[in-house]
Amino acid sequence: MKVGNLFLSLLAPISAIIFSLAVGALVLLIVGIDPIDAFGQMVTFSADSTSLASSINKAVPLYVSAVAVAIGFQMNMFNIGVEGQYLIAAMFAGWVGTNVVLWGPLHITAIILTAVVVGAIWAGIAGALKVTRGVNEVISTIMLNFIAFSVIAYLLANRFAVESTSLNLSTGKLPESGLLPDLNFLITMFGFAEPRGIAIPGFLVIAVLLGIGYYVLVWRTRFGFDLRISGMNPGSARMSGVNPKKMIFYTMLISGGVAGLVGLSTLVGKLGAYTQDFPRGIGFAGIAVALLGRNHPIGMALGALLFGVMDRAALVLKLEGIPEEIVVIIQGVIVLAVVVAYEIFGRIIARREVRAAADALENLDTGAGVTA
Amino acid sequence: MTADLHEPMVEAKNGSFKWSRWGRFLAIFVVAMIALSAIQEVAGTTQLTSSGTWGAALRLTVPILLAGLGGLYSERAGVVNIGLEGMMIAGTWFGAWAGWQYGPWWGVVLGVVGGAGFGLIHAIATVTFGVDQIVSGVAINLLAAGAMRFLSVVTYTIGTGGGATQSPRIQDFIQTFDVPLLSPFLQSIEDKSWFFFSDIAGILGGFTTTVSWLTVIGLLAVPVSSWLLWRTAWGLRLRSVGENPWAAESLGVPVLRMKYWGVLISGGLAGLGGAYLVLVQAGIYREGQTGGRGFIGLGALIFGNWIPAGVLAGAGLFGYADALRLRQATAVHALLLLIAVGLVAFALWKVYKKSYGSAGSMAVFAILFFLWWLTTDEVPTEVVTATPYIATLLVLSLASQRLRMPAADGIPYRKGESH
Amino acid sequence: MTENDRAVELVDITKTFPGVIANDNVNLSVGLAEIHAIVGENGAGKSTLMNMLYGMIVPDSGEIRVRGEVEHFRSPKDAIDHGIGMVHQHFMLADNFTVLENIVLGFEPRSGLTIDFKEAREKIIDLGSRYGMTIDPNTLVEHLSVGQRQRVEILKVLFRGASILILDEPTAVLVPQEVDELFANLKVLRDNGVTLIFISHKLDEVLSVADSITVMRGGKTVANVLPSDVDAGQLAELMVGSELPVPETTDSTVTDTVALRVEGITHRSPDGRTLLDDVSLSIHNGEIVGIAGVEGNGQSELIDALMGVIRPDAGSVELDGTDISQDSTMKRHELGLGIIPEDRHRQGLLLNAPLWENVMLGHQSQPPFVKGPFIDMKGAKSATEAVVDRFDVKTPNINVPALALSGGNQQKLIVGKEMMANPNVLIAAHPTRGIDVGAQAAIWDELRDARRAGLAVLLISADLDELIGLSDTLLVIFDGKIVASLNPAEVTPEILGSYMTGVGQEVAS
Amino acid sequence: SSSSDDDTTTTAASGGDTATTTEASGDDTPTTTAAAAETTTTAAEAMPGEGVSVGMAFDIGGRGDQSFNDSAAAGLEKAITDYGIDTTELEADAGGENREENLRLLAEAGNQLLIAVGFAFAEGVTNVATDFPDTFFGIIDDGSIDLPNVAGLVFAEHEGSALVGAAAALKSESGTIGFIGGVSGFGLIEKFQAGYEFGAQQINPDIEILVTYLSAAPDFAGFNDPAKATESALGMYDEGADVIYHAAGGSGAGLFEAAKSFSESSSSKVWAIGVDSDQYNTVDPAVQEFILTSMIKRVDVSVYTTITNFLEDNKQSGVLVFDLAADGVGYSTSGGFVDDIVDQLDALREQIVTGELEVPTEPAG
Ligand SMILES: Nc1ncnc2c1ncn2[C@@H]1O[C@H](COP(=O)(O)OP(=O)(O)OP(=O)(O)O)[C@@H](O)[C@H]1O
Ligand SMILES: Nc1ncnc2c1ncn2[C@@H]1O[C@H](COP(=O)(O)OP(=O)(O)OP(=O)(O)O)[C@@H](O)[C@H]1O
Ligand SMILES: [Mg+2]
Numbered sequence A: 001m002k003v004g005n006l007f008l009s010l011l012a013p014i015s016a017i018i019f020s021l022a023v024g025a026l027v028l029l030i031v032g033i034d035p036i037d038a039f040g041q042m043v044t045f046s047a048d049s050t051s052l053a054s055s056i057n058k059a060v061p062l063y064v065s066a067v068a069v070a071i072g073f074q075m076n077m078f079n080i081g082v083e084g085q086y087l088i089a090a091m092f093a094g095w096v097g098t099n100v101v102l103w104g105p106l107h108i109t110a111i112i113l114t115a116v117v118v119g120a121i122w123a124g125i126a127g128a129l130k131v132t133r134g135v136n137e138v139i140s141t142i143m144l145n146f147i148a149f150s151v152i153a154y155l156l157a158n159r160f161a162v163e164s165t166s167l168n169l170s171t172g173k174l175p176e177s178g179l180l181p182d183l184n185f186l187i188t189m190f191g192f193a194e195p196r197g198i199a200i201p202g203f204l205v206i207a208v209l210l211g212i213g214y215y216v217l218v219w220r221t222r223f224g225f226d227l228r229i230s231g232m233n234p235g236s237a238r239m240s241g242v243n244p245k246k247m248i249f250y251t252m253l254i255s256g257g258v259a260g261l262v263g264l265s266t267l268v269g270k271l272g273a274y275t276q277d278f279p280r281g282i283g284f285a286g287i288a289v290a291l292l293g294r295n296h297p298i299g300m301a302l303g304a305l306l307f308g309v310m311d312r313a314a315l316v317l318k319l320e321g322i323p324e325e326i327v328v329i330i331q332g333v334i335v336l337a338v339v340v341a342y343e344i345f346g347r348i349i350a351r352r353e354v355r356a357a358a359d360a361l362e363n364l365d366t367g368a369g370v371t372a
Numbered sequence B: 001m002t003a004d005l006h007e008p009m010v011e012a013k014n015g016s017f018k019w020s021r022w023g024r025f026l027a028i029f030v031v032a033m034i035a036l037s038a039i040q041e042v043a044g045t046t047q048l049t050s051s052g053t054w055g056a057a058l059r060l061t062v063p064i065l066l067a068g069l070g071g072l073y074s075e076r077a078g079v080v081n082i083g084l085e086g087m088m089i090a091g092t093w094f095g096a097w098a099g100w101q102y103g104p105w106w107g108v109v110l111g112v113v114g115g116a117g118f119g120l121i122h123a124i125a126t127v128t129f130g131v132d133q134i135v136s137g138v139a140i141n142l143l144a145a146g147a148m149r150f151l152s153v154v155t156y157t158i159g160t161g162g163g164a165t166q167s168p169r170i171q172d173f174i175q176t177f178d179v180p181l182l183s184p185f186l187q188s189i190e191d192k193s194w195f196f197f198s199d200i201a202g203i204l205g206g207f208t209t210t211v212s213w214l215t216v217i218g219l220l221a222v223p224v225s226s227w228l229l230w231r232t233a234w235g236l237r238l239r240s241v242g243e244n245p246w247a248a249e250s251l252g253v254p255v256l257r258m259k260y261w262g263v264l265i266s267g268g269l270a271g272l273g274g275a276y277l278v279l280v281q282a283g284i285y286r287e288g289q290t291g292g293r294g295f296i297g298l299g300a301l302i303f304g305n306w307i308p309a310g311v312l313a314g315a316g317l318f319g320y321a322d323a324l325r326l327r328q329a330t331a332v333h334a335l336l337l338l339i340a341v342g343l344v345a346f347a348l349w350k351v352y353k354k355s356y357g358s359a360g361s362m363a364v365f366a367i368l369f370f371l372w373w374l375t376t377d378e379v380p381t382e383v384v385t386a387t388p389y390i391a392t393l394l395v396l397s398l399a400s401q402r403l404r405m406p407a408a409d410g411i412p413y414r415k416g417e418s419h
Numbered sequence C: 001m002t003e004n005d006r007a008v009e010l011v012d013i014t015k016t017f018p019g020v021i022a023n024d025n026v027n028l029s030v031g032l033a034e035i036h037a038i039v040g041e042n043g044a045g046k047s048t049l050m051n052m053l054y055g056m057i058v059p060d061s062g063e064i065r066v067r068g069e070v071e072h073f074r075s076p077k078d079a080i081d082h083g084i085g086m087v088h089q090h091f092m093l094a095d096n097f098t099v100l101e102n103i104v105l106g107f108e109p110r111s112g113l114t115i116d117f118k119e120a121r122e123k124i125i126d127l128g129s130r131y132g133m134t135i136d137p138n139t140l141v142e143h144l145s146v147g148q149r150q151r152v153e154i155l156k157v158l159f160r161g162a163s164i165l166i167l168d169e170p171t172a173v174l175v176p177q178e179v180d181e182l183f184a185n186l187k188v189l190r191d192n193g194v195t196l197i198f199i200s201h202k203l204d205e206v207l208s209v210a211d212s213i214t215v216m217r218g219g220k221t222v223a224n225v226l227p228s229d230v231d232a233g234q235l236a237e238l239m240v241g242s243e244l245p246v247p248e249t250t251d252s253t254v255t256d257t258v259a260l261r262v263e264g265i266t267h268r269s270p271d272g273r274t275l276l277d278d279v280s281l282s283i284h285n286g287e288i289v290g291i292a293g294v295e296g297n298g299q300s301e302l303i304d305a306l307m308g309v310i311r312p313d314a315g316s317v318e319l320d321g322t323d324i325s326q327d328s329t330m331k332r333h334e335l336g337l338g339i340i341p342e343d344r345h346r347q348g349l350l351l352n353a354p355l356w357e358n359v360m361l362g363h364q365s366q367p368p369f370v371k372g373p374f375i376d377m378k379g380a381k382s383a384t385e386a387v388v389d390r391f392d393v394k395t396p397n398i399n400v401p402a403l404a405l406s407g408g409n410q411q412k413l414i415v416g417k418e419m420m421a422n423p424n425v426l427i428a429a430h431p432t433r434g435i436d437v438g439a440q441a442a443i444w445d446e447l448r449d450a451r452r453a454g455l456a457v458l459l460i461s462a463d464l465d466e467l468i469g470l471s472d473t474l475l476v477i478f479d480g481k482i483v484a485s486l487n488p489a490e491v492t493p494e495i496l497g498s499y500m501t502g503v504g505q506e507v508a509s
Numbered sequence D: 001s002s003s004s005d006d007d008t009t010t011t012a013a014s015g016g017d018t019a020t021t022t023e024a025s026g027d028d029t030p031t032t033t034a035a036a037a038e039t040t041t042t043a044a045e046a047m048p049g050e051g052v053s054v055g056m057a058f059d060i061g062g063r064g065d066q067s068f069n070d071s072a073a074a075g076l077e078k079a080i081t082d083y084g085i086d087t088t089e090l091e092a093d094a095g096g097e098n099r100e101e102n103l104r105l106l107a108e109a110g111n112q113l114l115i116a117v118g119f120a121f122a123e124g125v126t127n128v129a130t131d132f133p134d135t136f137f138g139i140i141d142d143g144s145i146d147l148p149n150v151a152g153l154v155f156a157e158h159e160g161s162a163l164v165g166a167a168a169a170l171k172s173e174s175g176t177i178g179f180i181g182g183v184s185g186f187g188l189i190e191k192f193q194a195g196y197e198f199g200a201q202q203i204n205p206d207i208e209i210l211v212t213y214l215s216a217a218p219d220f221a222g223f224n225d226p227a228k229a230t231e232s233a234l235g236m237y238d239e240g241a242d243v244i245y246h247a248a249g250g251s252g253a254g255l256f257e258a259a260k261s262f263s264e265s266s267s268s269k270v271w272a273i274g275v276d277s278d279q280y281n282t283v284d285p286a287v288q289e290f291i292l293t294s295m296i297k298r299v300d301v302s303v304y305t306t307i308t309n310f311l312e313d314n315k316q317s318g319v320l321v322f323d324l325a326a327d328g329v330g331y332s333t334s335g336g337f338v339d340d341i342v343d344q345l346d347a348l349r350e351q352i353v354t355g356e357l358e359v360p361t362e363p364a365g
């Protein structure tokens, strides 16, 4: 029974991915490109240590973003504002990192804390508005995203950017103590070639810890229980003694705090500064990954990696003269297909559970004479 | 809030035409106009009421309005649509492509079809499969952007004057017209620079000079939507599905079909908004052209309390603020004074309503805005670009208790499974 | 009787849901212009049967005949087209619509392209005055009382010119006076040639108004009788297959210690309406205090105020002598205040969560459910096993989601987890609502046992028999005020009803 | 010099003008020949670039953006025709996250010369150039990299803008002109504005200049929102401006539409000034007549020059400034609308080239 359901749950994302690849193949066929060749190129290309490192590099921020979104999902809240939260957090973290120099580990800690706090504050605005004024968080976080862009624009140009001949406005470069070392030994120790030019980010460790922390917090602590039940049924949660307003606010704070970390793998990794062209769009992609992984820490890790691999593999398409936008289409379709698939399989599972319970009852009834 | 909570125009109450209501509107309008004229005098600009500003405001309003109305149909049918931005993007691309190939009116048609196409996807996901509506909307925004880029790569190849990120120029625009007699007459009054009268002439002039037919269509969508949704059987059924689909189902209303209608029309209107951008203003498709207008439309929808006239008010506010800053960045500065005066008026009203607490906070804000106006010469671009978003947040936080969204908005519905 | 005088015939109807045979070869025959009652326990399949007649559900097999013709309804629209209308167990109204909009929906009179509001209004007013159900068509439904809403539901059906009217438990939410009014209306309708099918659990009602009665049990029709041929006892036996259990308190166990004291609680809604007006009461250990009242007269607010879910504008709550007015809901749970909430789906359960998490609800701050900040899964699961065992919750195991349980078993789970937590004071709101007779009796036994052991209970119920039978003291709440304190041994449902509707004059003691 | 498309190239090619190299690299070579070699070879000879592979990494938008990327592509195309080089192209994805990866792929693929189109590549070029010391890099619009194998190709946009500013002032009858910037806040577009204002004031010190930016970085929507440019331009024309210069990338199309519709509805002709490429030649014929001139930023020249230098084994690192003197910037004469003021413009050009006038890079005030 259990195994059957697990199988069904896995079948959902797998069938969605297959469906999306089929859609992608169809689109390629229509414009006269051999999809087998295209996908084959992608596969071959992604199978080396550089591609692996690159994929992980892309996956780490996606994963963190997905966790931030998932925390909101756990209590039926949509933090669409991860995008704004991580950008503004990364900017402040970059600024603090160059202006406040502390002893080694303290320095990096200060940077990370800054990002967490700024992300939490920005999300906290939406939380506070929801709690005190009943403002729907979807709309307020969308608005806060745009406002964040303006704030970043103003602060970066007028306050935070260092003098430079480059047009790419940037906070100062973080000193060595503000950076995390790479983890390429993870690849080389197995005898594979050192990835070229791209490293497995040291932030991976923090991402893994984050995933574990997320799991423990949500499923193993009373706080997580309160959080989940507030999402499942606010009325029951409230009657049981949980203050849903507080939970909403805390959830937004935590989600925002995690969102603040999204940009850090880039900030304290390779880039070492917050620049005008700091990677965008990870907040929105994080929503997709959270959906793909069903808010489960391992599911999301796989989802993030899948997106990371696809992004990396897309590079080869252009080299081969194939429009790489096909990858974006496939990703979009995956997201839609996966939620549809979960919905369908979810219903099948629920129906099976109810029936199983009913069957079991029948056995009970006919079995021992259990009566009131 | 500008709009009533419940559209009470179900009927004109037993023939007693609502003079009192119109009289009140008129009085408020005149007072507001005089205040506006006075503020302009003090701030030393004429842009607040010039026909140019109002014409631009109109054009900048319409795409937001159409997106907002799109959201209206969908949400009135109980389906949240944050995929409006993606549907609008589809509208820009298809509008441009068909406009380029077959002429502007075909652009309009295909823009609508393109938007509705993504509406269809949203409907299939949310209505048929019961997928979370926000999730589907987010996915549609991602998908639409990628798909349009792909289409551009495939169609606007080198040599057409377009490319991966833009279309060739659309040869013909949607035609524009001046209202005969009225337009020149208003122009002449506006040119006289009379206090108050020229201001009114300017505003009216904006509505009567070089007006695109598509603008007319966009504006007509407001009363037509009111009529459709509140006067016809179809509209009643559509709204019933957003209020209580189980009740609707029990009365034989085809709930799923009505939801499909709502979401399809939603996509179509958002697509029309996209086509408008291309065929009235820009003359070209450009990647990223929608620039968040779909989201602002969503803001306008909430601002407008899910009522067509309210959506117009919300979209108009954003359009006006944008027009002002685009045409004369310095004029935005005068807006600070306008806001201060508006807040004072609101505070007085609150005092009259004996709500001293909010009157007090309004007064504080009024003073802050006044000081801001007094101590600065211009408003930073960054602040100005954020204005519509800040405005939406402010309205939501000040008025969210008074907003009433359709009761079953966002709640998945499955046939035969009552709550 | 000839074939022709049959308004509705349902022949060998079968319908199964996953795991349940809701209707098992059911037969039903309803004559023209008669009031036909269908009685049966919860879950007997009454609603399911009616939903099939109304086209909401398609039967797996069997035949539906309307006025002698075989029909295949695919949707309510088909049924409506054949003159069938239904008033559902749960009202089907859009709150933000006017009465008029609710009534015309789906059957809009048109003039040109628009709805002919004038004609609709006239027709509604006309129907209302003809059947004594006047109502202003322009009011928003959200402003209507329960009785008025029901009128709207009936008008909705009449507006469509229905000649066959199904009413699913129309009296469940009404007070006795309203019930009388409704029955008077039904008789007028019948005399005008309308066929009425109505579902009820309340046998007295059925006997007083029905022309013919069909009894269902366990998805089957077990009897078709005339009211003149049976009495309530016989009918009850047909329904449950055995003697109907009666709630009944044995000797008083009331002690002198006050367990819960409520002093002058007043609460207003944001728009200024008074929801609770100076409510005071006290409950001793070993006492059950019942609160009678029509739904919506402040019961929910009283519960919320006691539980700390809302903060009343004035008044205090004392538990075992300590003032808990400022304590959080969680703290009140910890201090031994238990709650069986009014609406188990909205306030008592997590339908998608496993049973053991449901049992944690309300106790998640205390052992055996937690160890420090962490959840103690082992402790929680063994506590759940204990509840399931002792309260005979029928479930395959404790990891199934709550939605897999039947309503009665869900309720037993809730009652069980609250009782097992050994509260000092239990607020029991509708503890047996919507559950079948067997489970009902079991819960009553548990309450009585706990009372004997010294538990103080505040019992809030819509079931007057339950209130009268279990309570040591009976209070009546009307319009947010306690308007009467009665001795359950002396009171009748009729007297109670008059206080509940504000007609009774006795001042609260 | 008059600068229709062909003209400028030949001028640059034959004139042997020099691009000044700043001392940033600390290299010994202060000057560089920015001109294309006179290798417009006859078909019989072997092409000098055969076997040489050049990679180009476009920024977001890539080929077909009718702007910056296209201009770079044009330089590459010309080099292919003239030298027969092999080329590989990649473009950044929509989020701009894979710039460095693209560069690295191109480097790994064995390209000897890599050209990165846009300042956003700075970080990537720095990293990849360090890892591939034997590969030579050119990066457009960035002068911040100090590596022996990187050439920063920067432009004196302010100088070119000064010329079109002067043209605007000369052509303006109302004494009011306008400037529409795409995105404020990162310094580049302000350079255009500063030069434009300076040039206009050289002609008419009292001239009124209206300025609007469509968005502020990092919101780059202002480069892609023609509708806003249209409204902004109409506002300026209403205010009496009769010439408007845009530095707003893809939004510029909106300016041209505004010029057309305003001219048609008010029956007094107003002008628009294009940017980056000779927009007279790339826009639709319907709006050509409103394009007074364009400030040309010869990204194509910079690309072509870099390739030429490379083939001549003249790998100049450091910053190569493509200024007026080097014909790296200029103005266009297509359409013939500025024929009557060419003399005045050339005089101004002369003053700037000789250093007599120094054009500011930041707007006054
Ligand atoms: N949609 C459904 N899915 C699964 N089971 C259902 C569904 N509807 C009803 N049932 C089950 O069918 C049986 C009959 O239910 P029904 O609602 O017809 O009972 P009822 O006689 O109307 O009871 P009540 O007196 O509580 O209204 C019950 O066991 C119920 O749980
Ligand atoms: N006057 C009208 N205004 C708006 N929509 C209408 C109008 N008349 C019909 N429709 C819509 O057109 C569709 C088909 O119309 P038709 O009149 O056949 O509906 P119907 O379902 O048969 O309604 P009825 O049962 O009231 O006759 C329906 O969706 C209906 O809501
Ligand atoms: Mg039932």
Ligand SMILES: [Mg+2]
Pocket: C046, C047, C048, C089, C168
């Ligand atoms: Mg029932």
